[in-house]
Amino acid sequence: MGEFRILADFLDVLLSSHPLPVVLVGSGALPREPMPSNVTVRLPSLEELEAYAVGQWECFLLQLISSSQAEKTTNFSSSMMKVFQRGLLTQRILILSCGIVLYMCSDYRDKESPRLTESGFQFLLMDTNAQLWYIVREYITNSQDRGVSQADLISFLLELSFHVAGEAYNINTLSDPQRNMIKDFADLGLVKLQQGRKDSWFIPTKLATNLSVSLTESSSRKEVYWLIAFLAHTCMEAPLKAHDFLDCVLKYVGFVVVETNFRMYAYSTSKLHCEILRLFSRIEYQLPNLIVGAITKESLYNAFENGITAEQIISFLQQNAHPRVAERIPSVPENVCDQMRLWESDLNRVEMTLAYFYDEFPSRDIFEAACEYARERGSLLWEDSKRMRLSIKAEIHMNMREFLRAQNN
Amino acid sequence: MYSMLVTLQFSSDIPMAQFIINLNASMPTSQKFIIHILDNTHMFVQPHVAEMIRSAVADFRDANSYEKPT
Numbered sequence: 261m262g263e264f265r266i267l268a269d270f271l272d273v274l275l276s277s278h279p280l281p282v283v284l285v286g287s288g289a290l291p292r293e294p295m296p297s298n299v300t301v302r303l304p305s306l307e308e309l310e311a312y313a314v315g316q317w318e319c320f321l322l323q324l325i326s327s328s329q330a331e332k333t334t335n336f337s338s339s340m341m342k343v344f345q346r347g348l349l350t351q352r353i354l355i356l357s358c359g360i361v362l363y364m365c366s367d368y369r370d371k372e373s374p375r376l377t378e379s380g381f382q383f384l385l386m387d388t389n390a391q392l393w394y395i396v397r398e399y400i401t402n403s404q405d406r407g408v409s410q411a412d413l414i415s416f417l418l419e420l421s422f423h424v425a426g427e428a429y430n431i432n433t434l435s436d437p438q439r440n441m442i443k444d445f446a447d448l449g450l451v452k453l454q455q456g457r458k459d460s461w462f463i464p465t466k467l468a469t470n471l472s473v474s475l476t477e478s479s480s481r482k483e484v485y486w487l488i489a490f491l492a493h494t495c496m497e498a499p500l501k502a503h504d505f506l507d508c509v510l511k512y513v514g515f516v517v518v519e520t521n522f523r524m525y526a527y528s529t530s531k532l533h534c535e536i537l538r539l540f541s542r543i544e545y546q547l548p549n550l551i552v553g554a555i556t557k558e559s560l561y562n563a564f565e566n567g568i569t570a571e572q573i574i575s576f577l578q579q580n581a582h583p584r585v586a587e588r589i590p591s592v593p594e595n596v597c598d599q600m601r602l603w604e605s606d607l608n609r610v611e612m613t614l615a616y617f618y619d620e621f622p623s624r625d626i627f628e629a630a631c632e633y634a635r636e637r638g639s640l641l642w643e644d645s646k647r648m649r650l651s652i653k654a655e656i657h658m659n660m661r662e663f664l665r666a667q668n669n
Numbered sequence: 670m671y672s673m674l675v676t677l678q679f680s681s682d683i684p685m686a687q688f689i690i691n692l693n694a695s696m697p698t699s700q701k702f703i704i705h706i707l708d709n710t711h712m713f714v715q716p717h718v719a720e721m722i723r724s725a726v727a728d729f730r731d732a733n734s735y736e737k738p739t
């Protein structure tokens with residue numbers, strides 16, 4: 261999904277919610293000021309905030325893949341998890357918000373881990389911004405059921421994106437519905453909640469402030485990487501800190517190298533990355549900072565069976581290409597891409613459509629009329645004018661019967 | 670007045686179609702499933718053989734792939 265398409269979808273939601281008494285924030289006219297620093301004593305540094313945001317987001321996504329593998333159990337509010345009831349996870353998952361216990365109803369045995377649907381797999385391969393937008397859109401669409409006005413939600417989100425990342429804002433400047441929204445946003449890693457002695461505040465992270473800006477262009481990512489690397493080198497007096505900082509930022513930068521021999525090297529420590537790569541490749545070794553794998557026919561067939569397309573895998577690899585190979589054109593070797601597409605088309609060599617076959621028409625006129633009828637609806641599969649036989653798609657079978665019955669009278 | 674038949678329209682590339690025709694020929698008469706061959710890439714088959722055709726095609730595809738001997 262291109263970022264403009266996502267933005268357009270978001271605007272669609274915005275414009276279709278009525279009434280929309282949105283007062284868009286003008287420049288500098290935020291309804292709240294950052295809190296004074298003598299109150300906010302334990303304010304996290306920007307890099308700690310990044311690490312928090314990324315950690316929350318990954319934890320949230322890992323819930324999708326398997327609840328047993330998430331490192332820390334957090335209490336995601338039930339409203340957040342309900343976002344995934346439609347579409348991404350198989351239907352009818354009941355989630356109890358205490359300690360994230362997931363049960364399936366009716367179709368499955370109790371306590372079986374939830375299965376991702378086809379769109380769930382595709383979702384995992386989208387880039388972070390696209391995923392975030394998807395979640396936000398679903399969250400907004402679901403807000404009606406929870407009694408929150410869509411307009412309020414959208415205007416609050418827009419407001420949030422104009423705040424300064426890393427600054428603390430007092431929670432009592434928020435209305436009650438906004439306070440509930442903030443709790444959900446904290447689960448996603450959009451804000452961090454903290455409590456002082458008297459006040460509590462929220463700190464927007466980069467994820468929130470980037471809601472109105474998109475960071476997906478690979479060129480800007482590359483520049484960010486080199487800039488950070490340069491800064492890290494200059495912070496020689498605190499080498500450890502530079503390394504941690506680099507580590508955090510690298511999570512937003514590419515990490516996968518694909519070689520022409522179908523081997524894949526992913527410089528990442530993230531469990532989420534490992535799981536995503538496991539979707540379509542065979543993971544061979546996991547080292548402290550490196551995941552080694554291979555793209556094989558079996559692993560790809562596995563992915564195709566789960567509904568992932570070769571194009572999605574290729575664009576995922578291209579978007580997350582390690583900076584070292586990202587400059588090459590193409591960033592993923594052509595033979596690997598072509599072979600993936602070939603393997604995919606090999607699965608679809610045969611096409612079978614359920615059809616109804618009609619024979620013994622009483623007259624040529626009726627036969628011609630029936631042909632025309634089917635052709636107009638795009639359901640004519642085959643006709644034989646000489647012997648007056650035709651076959652149509654099974655979907656319009658009933659309509660065709662009605663039509664022929666009408667012809668006879 | 671009309672005779673109607675529920676069938677499955679099968680379309681693929683030419684080699685695959687030949688493979689299916691061969692498969693049909695190797696079946697005993699009672700189990701032959703091709704109703705009518707339209708041209709060299711399309712044909713009608715009995716609706717219940719969809720799964721059987723898919724698994725035959727999958728076996729053919731597996732037989733065609735190279736597995737490194739371990």
